[in-house]
Amino acid sequence: xxxxxxxxxxxxxxxxxxxxxxxxxxxxxxxxxxxxxxxxxxxxxxxxxxxxxxxxxxxxxxxxxxxxxxxxxxxxxxxxxxxxxxxxxxxxxxxxxxxxxxxxxxxxxxxxxxxxxxxxxxxxxxxxxxxxxxxxxxxxxxxxxxxxxxxxxxxxxxxxxxxxxxxxxxxxxxxxxxxxxxxxxxxxxxxxxxxxxxxxxxxxxxxxxxxxxxxxxxxxxxxxxxxxxxxxx
Numbered sequence: 532x533x534x535x536x537x538x539x540x541x542x543x544x545x546x547x548x549x550x551x552x553x554x555x556x557x558x559x560x561x562x563x564x565x566x567x568x569x570x571x572x573x574x575x576x577x578x579x580x581x582x583x584x585x586x587x588x589x590x591x592x593x594x595x596x597x598x599x600x601x602x603x604x605x606x607x608x609x610x611x612x613x614x615x616x617x618x619x620x621x622x623x624x625x626x627x628x629x630x631x632x633x634x635x636x637x638x639x640x641x642x643x644x645x646x647x648x649x650x651x652x653x654x655x656x657x658x659x660x661x662x663x664x665x666x667x668x669x670x671x672x673x674x675x676x677x678x679x680x681x682x683x684x685x686x687x688x689x690x691x692x693x694x695x696x697x698x699x700x701x702x703x704x705x706x707x708x709x710x711x712x713x714x715x716x717x718x719x720x721x722x723x724x725x726x727x728x729x730x731x732x733x734x735x736x737x738x739x740x741x742x743x744x745x746x747x748x749x750x751x752x753x754x755x756x757x758x759x760x761x762x763x764x
Contacts, residue, residue: 559748560745560748560749560752563741563744563745563748564745566741567738567741567742567745570734570737570738570741571738573734574731574734574735574738577727577730577731577734578731580727581724581727581728581731584720584723584724584727585724587642587643587720588717588720588721588724590638590641590642590643591642591713591716591717591720592717593638593641593642594635594638594639594641594642594644594713595710595713595714595717596638597631597634597635597637597638597639598635598706598709598710598713599710600631600634601615601631601634601635601698601701601706602703602706602707602710604620604621604627604631605619605620605703605706606619606620609703610703610704611702611703611704611707612702612703612704613702613703614699614700614701614702615628615631615698615699615700615701615702615703615706616628616698616699616700619703620703628693628696628698628699629689629692629693629696631698632693632696632698635698646697648712649705649708649709649712650705650708650709651697651698651701651705651709652697652698652699652700652701652705653697654695654696654697655694655695655696655697656695658691658692658694658695659691660688660691661679661683661684661687661688661691662681662684663678663679663680663681663683663684664678664679665678665679665684666678666679667679667683668687
């Protein structure tokens with residue numbers, strides 16, 4: 532018995548199938564097969580979403596770890612307005628400041644964030660940089676030092692960058708606020724991830740059910756044909 536073409540979009544997301552010339556068994560098999568394929572595709576996409584969100588959560592945890600490493604430099608009695616570089620913070624240790632700043636900046640970049648997402652001070656502009664062969668800044672009219680080496684130039688640039696860095700003026704209150712904000716982002720991502728996992732489980736069950744139905748249908752078709760052939764003998 533032939534079946535005319537029909538649009539089966541209303542059947543659980545199954546698209547249009549040209550059923551012209553198909554018998555009822557072949558038509559039902561085609562519909563069920565496409566449904567199974569669509570569920571498989573949805574399941575694959577959902578798995579990717581879960582994986583991507585897990586990766587983002589891991590990156591946010593790296594941001595949190597970097598911020599906590601900065602916060603750990605404040606003394607126990609530091610107040611919200613105490614600066615990172617101050618008597619209750621790094622106390623002028625430019626190298627430590629620069630290493631912490633790089634750690635936070637890299638973690639933010641990996642997570643697709645930047646400092647603008649938080650209430651952080653901006654970097655100062657226009658600080659002097661050095662290159663190998665430049666006069667040593669310690670030189671004066673009494674003592675003239677040899678031109679600086681590449682290593683010395685890098686040291687001076689690191690120090691200048693640290694002094695101009697917005698992290699130098701960052702307060703404990705700003706760091707604590709950033710930590711709390713990132714924790715909130717992680718909690719939100721975890722909550723969404725739980726919903727994604729429920730959807731993933733639902734799609735897995737539907738996919739398995741679709742394949743079971745298709746397998747049972749094939750078996751019934753085979754049994755029916757075997758019975759017909761047996762009766763013809």
